[in-house]
Amino acid sequence: MLDHLLILTAVMLVSGTLGGLVNYYQMLFTEEDPAGLARCLIMGLCGALMVPVLLKFTRSDLLLEIQGDPSRLLLFTGYCLLAAIASRVFVFHAARRQLRDASIARARVENLERELRTLQLEIVPLLEHEIEGDPDSGPALDFNQIRKLDDNALHVLRLLNGGDCVFRSLPGMVREGGMETNSGARALNSLLVLEMVGKIHSHLGIRWYITDKGRQVLYRRSAQPVANRVSN
CATH class of the missing domain: 1.10.10.10 (Winged helix-like DNA-binding domain superfamily/Winged helix DNA-binding domain)
Structure with missing residues (x-):
């Protein structure tokens, strides 16, 4: 029984990692998002580890059938890999949200810089007017x-x-x-x-x-x- 659990765990970990790498290279993350690889791997592993829960909800006996028919392990591996790749949807939305937040922050910084330049143009003449210079x-x-x-x-x-x-x-x-x-x-x-x-x-x-x-x-x-x- 312990060997069976170790095999299933290893299959989920390997499938999750592989699915995360597939998502990473499909989405083509750039240097602007250095956490892209880690995010894809984590989401892939989470998706693969959720497969037993989904099988429980669907009342599937696949986990028990693997003990009597090792070929069913391939089917379980496919489910895990599919779940890991499907996590790309969550990764994509998270990355897009981060990019949107970064764009908004960049726009706010640029607007603040323009306001500071305008304020500087208004303050300098005031200082020259109030501070007596040397003729x-x-x-x-x-x-x-x-x-x-x-x-x-x-x-x-x-x-x-x-x-x-x-x-x-x-x-x-x-x-x-x-x-x-x-x-x-x-x-x-x-x-x-x-x-x-x-x-x-x-x-x-x-x-x-x-x-x-x-x-x-x-x-x-x-x-x-x-x-x-x-x-x-």
């Missing part, structure tokens, strides 16, 4: 560019630098500065190319802010008349 150690300025700035551009820089809000809209600056919309837009675009202003795309729309380079330009322009009066 003598600011960004390098091209005085030819400064001299080419027209009155509209300088007016826009003053509006951005002196307003109550760090981020300003074009209609708000046009209304406060008494400018035309086209003139204000051209001035902002030219200052943007010169990196004297920046813009962000907030939930309220496009908002503009003055950069440290723009503040340095205003400082140098305001210091020129004073220097000229002292020299005279």
